[in-house]
Amino acid sequence: MRRIILSLSVSLDGYFEGPDGSLDWHLVDDELHQHFNDELRTMSAFLDGRVSHELMSAYWPTADANPEASSAEAEFAGIWRDMPKYVFSRSLTKADWNTTILREVDPDEINALKAQPGGDMVVGGATIADEFRRLGLIDAYRLYVMPVILGAGRPLFPASGVRSDLRLVETRTFSNGVALLGYEAGRGGE
Template sequence: MRTLRYGINVTLDGCVHHEAGIAPDDESMRFWTAEIERADALLYGRVTYGMMESAWRRPASGVWPAWMGDRDLPFAEAIDATPKHVVSSTLETVDWNADLVRGELGQAVRELKERPGSSLSVGGVTLPLALAELGLIDEYVFVVHPVIAGHGPTLFDGLRDRALLDLVDRQEFSSGAIALHYRPARV
Protein backbone atom coordinates (compact mmCIF):
# COMPACT_ATOMS: atom_id res chain seq x y z
CA MET A 1 0.00 0.00 0.00
CA ARG A 2 1.27 3.46 -0.89
CA THR A 3 2.08 5.89 1.91
CA LEU A 4 0.14 9.17 2.01
CA ARG A 5 2.55 11.93 3.01
CA TYR A 6 1.46 15.49 3.85
CA GLY A 7 4.01 18.29 3.58
CA ILE A 8 3.61 22.02 4.13
CA ASN A 9 5.45 25.16 5.21
CA VAL A 10 4.26 26.57 8.53
CA THR A 11 5.20 29.54 10.72
CA LEU A 12 5.92 29.28 14.45
CA ASP A 13 2.35 30.33 15.21
CA GLY A 14 0.90 27.73 12.86
CA CYS A 15 0.10 29.90 9.85
CA VAL A 16 0.07 27.96 6.59
CA HIS A 17 -0.57 30.78 4.12
CA HIS A 18 1.96 30.36 1.34
CA GLU A 19 3.17 33.96 1.68
CA ALA A 20 3.50 34.02 5.49
CA GLY A 21 6.85 32.26 5.84
CA ILE A 22 10.29 33.10 4.61
CA ALA A 23 10.70 33.30 0.85
CA PRO A 24 12.11 30.05 -0.52
CA ASP A 25 15.87 29.81 -0.81
CA ASP A 26 18.10 27.31 -2.61
CA GLU A 27 18.08 24.91 0.33
CA SER A 28 14.31 24.84 0.81
CA MET A 29 13.68 24.54 -2.93
CA ARG A 30 15.98 21.48 -3.04
CA PHE A 31 14.08 20.03 -0.07
CA TRP A 32 10.64 20.49 -1.64
CA THR A 33 11.89 19.26 -5.02
CA ALA A 34 13.06 16.04 -3.36
CA GLU A 35 9.65 15.71 -1.68
CA ILE A 36 7.86 16.00 -5.03
CA GLU A 37 10.30 13.61 -6.73
CA ARG A 38 9.74 10.90 -4.12
CA ALA A 39 5.99 10.83 -4.80
CA ASP A 40 4.33 8.61 -7.39
CA ALA A 41 1.48 11.12 -7.57
CA LEU A 42 0.24 14.34 -5.99
CA LEU A 43 -3.16 14.75 -4.34
CA TYR A 44 -4.69 18.22 -4.25
CA GLY A 45 -8.00 19.87 -3.60
CA ARG A 46 -9.42 22.28 -6.18
CA VAL A 47 -7.88 25.44 -4.70
CA THR A 48 -4.37 24.05 -4.22
CA TYR A 49 -4.44 22.44 -7.66
CA GLY A 50 -5.34 25.77 -9.24
CA MET A 51 -2.66 27.64 -7.31
CA MET A 52 0.05 25.10 -8.15
CA GLU A 53 -0.98 24.90 -11.80
CA SER A 54 -0.88 28.68 -12.22
CA ALA A 55 2.65 28.83 -10.84
CA TRP A 56 4.31 25.59 -11.92
CA ARG A 57 2.71 24.30 -15.11
CA ARG A 58 5.01 24.43 -18.12
CA PRO A 59 3.69 27.09 -20.51
CA ALA A 60 2.38 25.93 -23.89
CA SER A 61 5.43 27.57 -25.45
CA GLY A 62 7.62 25.12 -23.53
CA VAL A 63 9.65 28.03 -22.16
CA TRP A 64 9.56 28.61 -18.43
CA PRO A 65 8.77 32.19 -17.34
CA ALA A 66 11.60 34.65 -16.74
CA TRP A 67 10.87 34.87 -12.99
CA MET A 68 12.06 31.28 -12.54
CA GLY A 69 15.67 31.07 -11.55
CA ASP A 70 18.02 28.10 -11.60
CA ARG A 71 16.79 26.99 -8.16
CA ASP A 72 13.13 26.97 -9.28
CA LEU A 73 13.54 24.92 -12.46
CA PRO A 74 14.12 21.49 -10.86
CA PHE A 75 10.98 21.97 -8.73
CA ALA A 76 8.99 23.17 -11.74
CA GLU A 77 10.14 20.21 -13.83
CA ALA A 78 9.34 17.74 -11.05
CA ILE A 79 5.86 19.02 -10.23
CA ASP A 80 4.95 19.50 -13.88
CA ALA A 81 5.81 15.87 -14.69
CA THR A 82 4.24 14.20 -11.64
CA PRO A 83 0.75 12.73 -12.05
CA LYS A 84 -1.94 14.53 -10.06
CA HIS A 85 -5.26 13.58 -8.51
CA VAL A 86 -7.67 16.46 -7.83
CA VAL A 87 -10.45 16.16 -5.27
CA SER A 88 -13.33 18.38 -6.36
CA SER A 89 -17.09 18.24 -6.57
CA THR A 90 -17.27 21.43 -8.66
CA LEU A 91 -14.63 21.03 -11.37
CA GLU A 92 -15.88 19.35 -14.52
CA THR A 93 -12.45 18.55 -15.97
CA VAL A 94 -8.76 18.85 -15.15
CA ASP A 95 -5.66 18.46 -17.21
CA TRP A 96 -1.98 19.09 -16.38
CA ASN A 97 -1.36 15.37 -16.06
CA ALA A 98 -4.32 15.08 -13.67
CA ASP A 99 -7.55 13.25 -13.06
CA LEU A 100 -10.55 14.04 -10.92
CA VAL A 101 -11.27 12.20 -7.68
CA ARG A 102 -15.00 11.83 -7.14
CA GLY A 103 -17.23 10.08 -4.66
CA GLU A 104 -16.77 9.51 -0.95
CA LEU A 105 -13.39 10.94 0.02
CA GLY A 106 -12.25 8.17 2.35
CA GLN A 107 -13.02 5.38 -0.09
CA ALA A 108 -11.53 7.27 -3.05
CA VAL A 109 -8.25 7.96 -1.21
CA ARG A 110 -8.03 4.40 0.10
CA GLU A 111 -8.30 3.21 -3.51
CA LEU A 112 -5.49 5.59 -4.55
CA LYS A 113 -3.34 4.27 -1.71
CA GLU A 114 -3.96 0.68 -2.83
CA ARG A 115 -2.58 1.30 -6.32
CA PRO A 116 0.97 0.11 -7.05
CA GLY A 117 3.76 2.48 -6.05
CA SER A 118 5.49 3.85 -2.99
CA SER A 119 3.90 7.15 -2.00
CA LEU A 120 1.34 9.86 -2.59
CA SER A 121 1.97 13.44 -1.58
CA VAL A 122 -0.90 15.62 -0.42
CA GLY A 123 -0.71 19.39 -0.24
CA GLY A 124 -2.92 22.25 0.79
CA VAL A 125 -4.91 23.00 3.92
CA THR A 126 -8.54 21.90 3.64
CA LEU A 127 -8.04 18.48 2.04
CA PRO A 128 -5.32 17.39 4.50
CA LEU A 129 -7.61 18.37 7.40
CA ALA A 130 -10.31 16.06 6.02
CA LEU A 131 -7.77 13.28 5.44
CA ALA A 132 -6.38 13.65 8.97
CA GLU A 133 -9.94 13.40 10.35
CA LEU A 134 -10.28 10.12 8.43
CA GLY A 135 -6.94 8.81 9.72
CA LEU A 136 -5.55 8.46 6.19
CA ILE A 137 -2.31 10.45 6.51
CA ASP A 138 0.67 8.16 7.12
CA GLU A 139 3.43 10.78 7.35
CA TYR A 140 3.61 14.50 8.05
CA VAL A 141 6.42 16.83 6.96
CA PHE A 142 6.30 20.35 8.37
CA VAL A 143 8.93 22.91 7.45
CA VAL A 144 8.68 25.30 10.38
CA HIS A 145 9.91 28.81 9.57
CA PRO A 146 11.26 31.20 12.22
CA VAL A 147 8.42 33.65 11.62
CA ILE A 148 5.40 34.68 13.66
CA ALA A 149 2.72 35.62 11.14
CA GLY A 150 0.09 36.85 13.60
CA HIS A 151 -2.73 36.12 11.15
CA GLY A 152 -3.86 33.79 8.40
CA PRO A 153 -5.08 30.22 8.15
CA THR A 154 -3.55 27.85 10.65
CA LEU A 155 -2.47 24.24 10.45
CA PHE A 156 -5.34 21.81 11.07
CA ASP A 157 -7.72 24.53 12.26
CA GLY A 158 -10.91 22.74 13.29
CA LEU A 159 -9.42 19.27 13.82
CA ARG A 160 -11.91 17.47 16.06
CA ASP A 161 -9.56 15.11 17.86
CA ARG A 162 -5.91 15.59 18.64
CA ALA A 163 -3.44 13.46 16.75
CA LEU A 164 -0.40 12.09 18.54
CA LEU A 165 2.70 11.97 16.37
CA ASP A 166 6.17 10.46 16.70
CA LEU A 167 9.14 12.44 15.40
CA VAL A 168 11.12 10.25 12.98
CA ASP A 169 13.50 12.78 11.43
CA ARG A 170 14.50 16.43 11.44
CA GLN A 171 16.60 18.62 9.19
CA GLU A 172 17.82 22.11 10.01
CA PHE A 173 18.20 24.72 7.29
CA SER A 174 20.67 27.59 7.31
CA SER A 175 17.69 30.00 7.20
CA GLY A 176 16.66 28.82 10.68
CA ALA A 177 13.77 26.73 9.32
CA ILE A 178 13.48 23.13 10.49
CA ALA A 179 11.90 20.25 8.56
CA LEU A 180 10.15 17.90 10.96
CA HIS A 181 9.03 14.46 9.78
CA TYR A 182 6.38 12.68 11.85
CA ARG A 183 4.31 9.50 11.74
CA PRO A 184 1.13 8.86 13.70
CA ALA A 185 1.99 7.50 17.14
CA ARG A 186 1.39 3.84 17.76
CA VAL A 187 -0.95 3.85 20.75
Protein backbone atom coordinates in the same frame (compact mmCIF):
# COMPACT_ATOMS: atom_id res chain seq x y z
CA MET B 1 1.72 -0.08 0.20
CA ARG B 2 2.13 3.56 -0.70
CA ARG B 3 1.91 6.09 2.09
CA ILE B 4 0.27 9.49 2.11
CA ILE B 5 2.56 12.24 3.31
CA LEU B 6 1.45 15.72 4.28
CA SER B 7 4.16 18.17 3.28
CA LEU B 8 3.40 21.82 4.06
CA SER B 9 4.95 25.00 5.37
CA VAL B 10 3.63 26.53 8.57
CA SER B 11 4.43 29.57 10.69
CA LEU B 12 5.77 29.06 14.21
CA ASP B 13 2.30 29.90 15.53
CA GLY B 14 0.62 27.28 13.33
CA TYR B 15 -0.68 29.22 10.34
CA PHE B 16 -0.72 27.81 6.82
CA GLU B 17 -1.64 31.18 5.28
CA GLY B 18 -1.19 34.66 6.59
CA PRO B 19 -3.92 37.28 6.70
CA ASP B 20 -5.76 37.58 3.38
CA GLY B 21 -4.20 34.29 2.20
CA SER B 22 -0.68 35.72 2.03
CA LEU B 23 2.25 33.36 1.52
CA ASP B 24 4.96 36.01 1.23
CA TRP B 25 6.42 34.89 4.54
CA HIS B 26 7.52 31.51 3.13
CA LEU B 27 11.33 31.39 3.05
CA VAL B 28 12.02 29.12 0.11
CA ASP B 29 15.61 29.65 -0.98
CA ASP B 30 17.62 27.45 -3.37
CA GLU B 31 18.66 25.01 -0.61
CA LEU B 32 15.10 24.44 0.60
CA HIS B 33 13.70 24.31 -2.93
CA GLN B 34 16.24 21.66 -3.89
CA HIS B 35 15.25 19.69 -0.80
CA PHE B 36 11.60 19.89 -1.87
CA ASN B 37 12.58 18.67 -5.35
CA ASP B 38 14.57 15.76 -3.94
CA GLU B 39 11.64 14.73 -1.73
CA LEU B 40 8.86 15.24 -4.26
CA ARG B 41 10.56 13.60 -7.25
CA THR B 42 10.26 10.25 -5.43
CA MET B 43 6.49 10.60 -5.01
CA SER B 44 3.96 8.94 -7.28
CA ALA B 45 1.15 11.51 -7.09
CA PHE B 46 0.12 14.91 -5.78
CA LEU B 47 -3.21 15.03 -3.90
CA ASP B 48 -4.55 18.58 -3.69
CA GLY B 49 -7.68 20.55 -3.06
CA ARG B 50 -9.00 22.83 -5.78
CA VAL B 51 -7.43 26.03 -4.44
CA SER B 52 -3.96 24.52 -4.14
CA HIS B 53 -4.25 22.87 -7.54
CA GLU B 54 -5.30 26.10 -9.21
CA LEU B 55 -2.47 27.98 -7.51
CA MET B 56 0.06 25.40 -8.71
CA SER B 57 -1.35 25.07 -12.24
CA ALA B 58 -1.31 28.84 -12.70
CA TYR B 59 2.50 28.93 -12.44
CA TRP B 60 4.33 25.60 -12.61
CA PRO B 61 3.42 24.23 -16.07
CA THR B 62 5.65 26.80 -17.78
CA ALA B 63 7.87 28.01 -14.93
CA ASP B 64 10.95 26.47 -16.52
CA ALA B 65 10.48 28.76 -19.54
CA ASN B 66 10.91 31.81 -17.29
CA PRO B 67 14.48 33.09 -17.73
CA GLU B 68 14.43 34.37 -14.13
CA ALA B 69 13.58 30.93 -12.69
CA SER B 70 16.31 29.35 -10.59
CA SER B 71 17.57 25.91 -11.57
CA ALA B 72 15.61 24.42 -8.64
CA GLU B 73 12.41 26.14 -9.84
CA ALA B 74 12.95 24.95 -13.40
CA GLU B 75 13.54 21.42 -12.14
CA PHE B 76 10.36 21.49 -10.06
CA ALA B 77 8.34 22.62 -13.08
CA GLY B 78 9.20 19.33 -14.78
CA ILE B 79 8.48 17.31 -11.64
CA TRP B 80 5.09 18.98 -11.25
CA ARG B 81 4.12 18.62 -14.92
CA ASP B 82 5.01 14.92 -15.11
CA MET B 83 3.57 13.83 -11.75
CA PRO B 84 0.05 12.37 -11.74
CA LYS B 85 -2.25 14.68 -9.82
CA TYR B 86 -5.57 14.12 -8.06
CA VAL B 87 -7.57 17.23 -7.29
CA PHE B 88 -10.53 17.09 -4.92
CA SER B 89 -13.23 19.47 -6.10
CA ARG B 90 -16.97 19.60 -6.42
CA SER B 91 -16.82 22.56 -8.82
CA LEU B 92 -14.00 21.86 -11.30
CA THR B 93 -15.19 20.45 -14.60
CA LYS B 94 -11.80 20.22 -16.30
CA ALA B 95 -8.19 19.96 -15.16
CA ASP B 96 -5.09 19.68 -17.33
CA TRP B 97 -1.55 18.52 -16.65
CA ASN B 98 -2.08 14.83 -15.93
CA THR B 99 -4.85 15.56 -13.40
CA THR B 100 -7.79 13.44 -12.29
CA ILE B 101 -10.72 15.19 -10.59
CA LEU B 102 -12.24 13.44 -7.59
CA ARG B 103 -15.44 14.87 -6.12
CA GLU B 104 -14.89 13.85 -2.49
CA VAL B 105 -12.42 12.21 -0.16
CA ASP B 106 -13.69 8.64 -0.05
CA PRO B 107 -11.53 6.58 2.36
CA ASP B 108 -12.12 3.39 0.36
CA GLU B 109 -11.02 5.11 -2.85
CA ILE B 110 -7.96 6.61 -1.14
CA ASN B 111 -6.98 3.24 0.35
CA ALA B 112 -7.31 1.70 -3.13
CA LEU B 113 -4.88 4.37 -4.42
CA LYS B 114 -2.51 3.56 -1.56
CA ALA B 115 -2.61 -0.14 -2.49
CA GLN B 116 -1.38 0.55 -6.03
CA PRO B 117 2.33 0.13 -6.79
CA GLY B 118 4.62 3.12 -6.81
CA GLY B 119 6.09 5.73 -4.53
CA ASP B 120 4.39 7.58 -1.73
CA MET B 121 1.82 10.28 -2.45
CA VAL B 122 1.92 13.82 -1.11
CA VAL B 123 -1.14 15.72 0.07
CA GLY B 124 -1.10 19.50 0.03
CA GLY B 125 -3.51 22.26 0.90
CA ALA B 126 -4.84 22.95 4.37
CA THR B 127 -8.51 22.09 3.84
CA ILE B 128 -7.92 18.78 2.10
CA ALA B 129 -5.05 17.91 4.46
CA ASP B 130 -7.28 18.41 7.48
CA GLU B 131 -9.98 16.20 5.94
CA PHE B 132 -7.39 13.48 5.26
CA ARG B 133 -6.14 13.85 8.85
CA ARG B 134 -9.61 13.59 10.39
CA LEU B 135 -10.22 10.43 8.34
CA GLY B 136 -6.91 8.88 9.46
CA LEU B 137 -5.51 8.77 5.92
CA ILE B 138 -2.18 10.54 6.52
CA ASP B 139 0.73 8.25 7.27
CA ALA B 140 3.48 10.84 7.72
CA TYR B 141 3.79 14.58 8.25
CA ARG B 142 6.61 16.80 7.00
CA LEU B 143 6.05 20.24 8.43
CA TYR B 144 8.41 23.03 7.41
CA VAL B 145 8.29 25.53 10.25
CA MET B 146 9.08 29.01 8.99
CA PRO B 147 10.85 31.32 11.46
CA VAL B 148 7.98 33.77 11.69
CA ILE B 149 5.09 34.41 14.06
CA LEU B 150 2.19 35.75 12.01
CA GLY B 151 -0.28 36.44 14.80
CA ALA B 152 -3.22 35.84 12.46
CA GLY B 153 -4.15 33.86 9.40
CA ARG B 154 -5.56 30.47 8.52
CA PRO B 155 -4.50 27.68 10.88
CA LEU B 156 -3.05 24.54 9.37
CA PHE B 157 -5.30 22.39 11.55
CA PRO B 158 -8.51 24.08 12.67
CA ALA B 159 -10.19 22.82 15.81
CA SER B 160 -11.96 19.57 14.97
CA GLY B 161 -12.14 17.54 18.16
CA VAL B 162 -10.17 14.75 16.43
CA ARG B 163 -6.88 13.83 18.07
CA SER B 164 -3.94 12.55 16.00
CA ASP B 165 -1.00 11.07 17.88
CA LEU B 166 2.34 11.37 16.09
CA ARG B 167 5.87 10.06 16.51
CA LEU B 168 8.85 12.30 15.71
CA VAL B 169 11.13 10.57 13.18
CA GLU B 170 13.13 13.40 11.61
CA THR B 171 14.38 16.91 12.23
CA ARG B 172 16.48 19.13 10.04
CA THR B 173 17.43 22.78 10.13
CA PHE B 174 18.07 24.70 6.92
CA SER B 175 20.47 27.61 6.63
CA ASN B 176 17.57 30.09 6.22
CA GLY B 177 16.19 29.14 9.66
CA VAL B 178 13.42 26.83 8.45
CA ALA B 179 13.05 23.70 10.57
CA LEU B 180 11.70 20.42 9.18
CA LEU B 181 9.75 18.34 11.66
CA GLY B 182 8.99 14.86 10.33
CA TYR B 183 6.38 12.72 12.07
CA GLU B 184 4.75 9.37 11.48
CA ALA B 185 1.17 8.71 12.45
CA GLY B 186 0.84 6.66 15.62
CA ARG B 187 1.16 7.07 19.35
CA GLY B 188 4.12 9.26 20.30
CA GLY B 189 5.65 6.80 22.77
CA GLU B 190 5.50 3.67 20.60
